[in-house]
Amino acid sequence: MTETEKLLAIEEIKQVFARRLRYMDCKQWDLYGSVHTEDAWSETYGDLPAALQPQAGGVRNKVVGPQSLAAAIRHFMEHRTPITSVHHAHTPEIEFTSDTTATGIWPMEDHLWWRDGAREEHLHGYGHYLEHYRKVEGRWLICYRKLTRLRVDRTPGFYERLA
Secondary structure, rough: OOHHHHHHHHHHHHHHHHHHHHHHEEEEEEHHHHEEEEEEEEEEOOOHHHHHHHHHHHHEEEEHHHHOOOHEEEHHHOOOOEEEEEEEOOOOEEEEEOOOOOEEEEEEEEEEEEEEEEEEEEEEEEEEEEEEEEEEOOOOEEEEEEEEEEEEEEEOOOOHOOO
């Protein structure tokens, strides 16, 4: 890739990542899978108790495929009490591993709010997304994601709403 092609690819990867966050925050589940490859997989539920983590092939904290990714995040965001969320990503480090593959590390911050009767509950998380990207039919898409959290500030009822 030329330097210009790399810059254009980085911008496209940033757009794909931003769309994923917007689709999640706006609960556009019909579009959420569209930014992922058919074999995309995720490890983003590792901070949940083991019994509440999604599974794929008997492996905890693993979700595979765009439809399953959308279903898992939808369940998380709408189970029992709907969550209002705002996700922010900051200054990514994007590296190309070939002309059609790349990795990205995104510092992130998320805010989640929901109601427990008259009481408002919340979660405020800080950490990083590690993602892998692949160019498929001329489009950069997400093929892997892992979320690691450095800090989580939350009210006590967070895990209970998922049980």
